[in-house]
Amino acid sequence: MADYGKKYEVIVVGAGHAGCEAALAAARMGCQTLLLTIGLDTVAQMSCNPSIGGLGKGHLVHEIDALGGEMARNIDATGIQFRRLNMRKGPAVRAGRAQADRMQYSARMKQVVESEPCLDLKQGLVEGLVVGGGRVLGVRTREGIYHEGRAVVLTTGTFMRGLIHVGLSHYPGGRAGEPAAEGLSLCLVDLGFDVGRLKTGTPARLAARTIDLGRLEKQFGDRVIRPFSFMTDNIGCEQVNCYIAHTNEKTHEIIRKSLHLSPLYAGIIEGVGPRYCPSIEDKVVRFADKQSHQSFLEPEGRNSGEMYPSGLSTSLPADVQLAYFRSMVGFESVEIMRPGYAIEYDYVEPRQLKPTLETKLIEGLFHAGQINGTSGYEEAAAQGLMAGINAALKCRDREPLVLRRDQAYIGVMIDDLVTRETTEPYRMFTSRAEYRLLLREDNADRRLTEIGRGVGLVTDERWQRYERKEEAIAGLINALRNIKVTEKNDELMAELGVNALPAGSTFEKLLKRPDIGIDQLVGLDDALAGYEAAVLEQVEIGLKYEGYIQRQREQVESFKGLEAVQIPEGIDYQKVPGLTIEVREKMERYRPVSLGQASRLQGVTPAAIAIMQVYLRKLNNERRPC
Amino acid sequence: MFSSRCSTIIAPATVVGESGIAILRISGSLSLSFLKQYFNPRNNTQSFASHRLYLGYLVDRDHKIIDEIMAVYMEPGRSYTYEPVVELHCHGSPQVVKEIITLAQHYGIDLAQPGEFTYRAFINGRLDLTQAEAVCRLIHSKSDFSRRAAINQMDGFLSRQISQIVMRIRQHIAYLEAWIDFPEEDIPEQNFAELVNDIKCINDEVGRLTESYHVGQIVADGASVVLAGLPNSGKSSLLNALLKRDRAIVSDIPGTTRDTIEEALIVNGLKISLADTAGLRHTTDPVEQLGVMKSYRKLEAADLILFLHDAAQPFSSALTDLMNRRPQTPLILVLTKTDLVQTVPSTTSFFDGSVCTVSSVTGDGLQELMTLMSDTLFADFAGHSEAPLVTERRHYDTLIKSKTALDRFVENSDNMTLDLLVSDLRQALISFEYVTGSVTTDDILDDIFSNFCIGK
């Protein structure tokens, strides 16, 4: 095996969404970093739909940005349609979503990676890890080259033993048109990891020119675009349209007749697919009485002739795909450019990870992205960022960074991954966050910029901008508290339709009323002039939802108690008296790092937690004799 | 199971009803401020020294006296749990204990679970190693046992009703969550006003269940029935007759009974605690005066008053006034000593409630009186007869907590956004955890994916 010679601190395997964030984070934190990937032409490739964001996912993108990641800036720069969802359902559940120009997205990310000083991007397929004394030492490529690194981050996506299915035929591949990585997961099994199999699928890509778009309903972007990144001032690009198409009874009939040709129904696919991303054949079978399913038709780029029909992923044979598309209104003479397919791949059980994303088995080895049983670009990028940060912190002998469930969706996701049984690919939903009212897109910068600054990913420019905003928020709150409603406001009050207020009420009080918005107040007093929209929004949300936010904060306080109780790494659960066999097995399987994590394991009762607490106290007492 | 460690907890430290004095123990940060708020010490002190007994009155939120008690404050580090602890030594009646616990709960103090004080003592480093192991077993057996016991105790009807409420709340959450998390899916539009209406119905049901707690309490702990009336009206004689033994001293000297006497008895299958009291009159005798005061206090907490009047004596308006003092408490007018009169006088001119005639000497009318008592006690909740009764304090707590969240939902449903409203519904669902086991996000997601066709 040829030694490449250069000693890296962090080696990242795979330049997908997870890998790019991991490599950028490590390099920006000053570590000599290597990013190895199978093909240099598919850096940050969007394997499935050409869009970023949505509920929960948009939240993740904002968090990645606040910590100093790249995804938000990349989509701000290469998005071709932007929309904000759930505008009327409340600030906590508003989320941005953008259509990306796929090629541009990938090209820009590659440029960013290439121009990062401490980061080398190289083509190479990693076949094995080199491990010694329980530590990772480096990686070995198919070409027989050995790269030495102190930490390795695996972000292999759907590539490990990837198997592509189109109808009843199947062949190895990591993504349509790309090879699979065959050796790596076997190496991981040898090292003692539990490796499982999952499945996902993607629809056909259609030739835009052959669709009668005029007969489909149009969907436009927002008139005013709200960027994903704190650092993007505004986005003024011309936006493209999406279209809404529908299946019909005839489509369903064609699908039903061909079910025996689907590898899913023929029992060929062993991997478990996500319930939130069912194939069209699944939908037709499981919701048999639904007469029509809707599909958003999304352009793949500003200059691309391909369109992505969402909601219609499939593993049916290509001729069946063509037949069912052509049964839809507007698609009578559609041409398929790339057929849809399903893919099975290996993932590594994430319960074998610490909350830092370092594996428990091999020191210095980190896993991020789809390899952990997740699905989605944003989920992958967020994990990549955290793994990159922690790999770099490890190289510098610094304390690792773990975000709590009350701090970020990232914290919710990673805690879920390391704590719960994987039963299907994991995707973020806002309903997974118990402190949802605190984890909003609009306050991601306020929650995480300081943490990003602490690890060294927040630039001076971002930091100053953040401090200015915080000052402005404090100033505005203060102003609202000091302005009293006076007679001179009477007329205006009447105009606003506000019932008489008790004399001497402050503007702060006034703003708490559901019928008053901050926009209505800013013109009434000079002290309120000149604040930017983001500041007004923060103050308004903070005041209006004070009661609710306060209640969640109180819940957070009591939640933090158990979270802070650490369980020693080598604890022998056989020695804990009073645990049931079931609980003991659970604890041994997951080896939770804190009592809080333990309490979230399925089947661990509150009584078991009390027993653990007592036992840990006893251990402590023994250690420092009293 | 156990409340979070920062919460304050309360529980009786003695077995209620088994001794003359009951001790209530409060542990946690709110304990001292609770004491300052509701305890009026004799010496008017504002600061309580640790480990000193203070005599005074415990008052309720309307500043009405609940009981004369002794209170002790124990500063953190020197108490059983190492937290600030307050102990209230009150008179042992279940009514007083109940009232104090309710007062504390209004103040934000939680009812402690079995073993929770010991548990806290341990966690805060109070107990030594050998004790630790014992506590371990105790917590283990008690908590799992009490949870199982609580579920078993729950009658099938109630548990079905609660499961149904939980299911309905869950369904609404699943719908709203689907609506939030999948805005681009064609989830069937549901009428929000209808959803709010259904939540209102659920809330009303929860409300009815909480109201039944009082009735349930009577069934579980026994109803408090108080014998009242002028001196010499025959209260002590009736007590003896109902108990079928000579418990109270009887004499023809008015003012014989000075102190309240309480005895348990079963009337038509219903547990009753029967109290004989000092006859109500103005008196200069200080001891009797105390007795009369006590009689009035007893009447305040009664579930049913038996107002006795000698059938041979004329009726006065002063008497009617006495009878009307507690209009909300059911009252039966009992005309006594009927063996001594020829005809029982008509009462309709001054009283239109239930009337009963008895003779403690011959036993005439006793059976009728008992039937009337049980009927009256149950008439109070005849409306509940179809509904299950909540008898367990913990079930009641659960219901009250969920009701608070549901109330908030209903109140805010037309001026707050969905994210906030769902958080109220989730809070309501979490409150039921104790009875139904926890409902996780995964359960909600299961509901969503099995009900709605979702997928890009």
Ligand SMILES: Cc1cc2nc3c(=O)[nH]c(=O)nc-3n(C[C@H](O)[C@H](O)[C@H](O)COP(=O)(O)OP(=O)(O)OC[C@H]3O[C@@H](n4cnc5c(N)ncnc54)[C@H](O)[C@@H]3O)c2cc1C
């Ligand atoms: C067919 C298909 C359908 C999908 N459908 C959906 C969907 O509907 N919804 C959804 O949210 N997500 C979907 N995804 C998933 C989404 O694409 C991924 O979740 C996301 O891209 C994962 O990011 P990642 O960084 O973990 O991996 P990827 O983006 O897959 O990137 C992995 C990278 O690692 C490289 N690599 C792999 N192995 C090696 C090796 N041994 N040596 C060197 N380099 C290596 C690859 O070349 C690739 O560049 C789908 C993916 C596929 C393929």
Ligand SMILES: Nc1nc2c(ncn2[C@@H]2O[C@H](COP(=O)(O)OP(=O)(O)OP(=O)(O)O)[C@@H](O)[C@H]2O)c(=O)[nH]1
């Ligand atoms: N003949 C007859 N005498 C009765 C009856 N009930 C009570 N008495 C007599 O009435 C007198 C007073 O009876 P108590 O039972 O002591 O009356 P009380 O209401 O308890 O009186 P105080 O304790 O003084 O308030 C006694 O002399 C009893 O014997 C009855 O039913 N028939």
Ligand SMILES: [Mg+2]
């Ligand atoms: Mg008497």
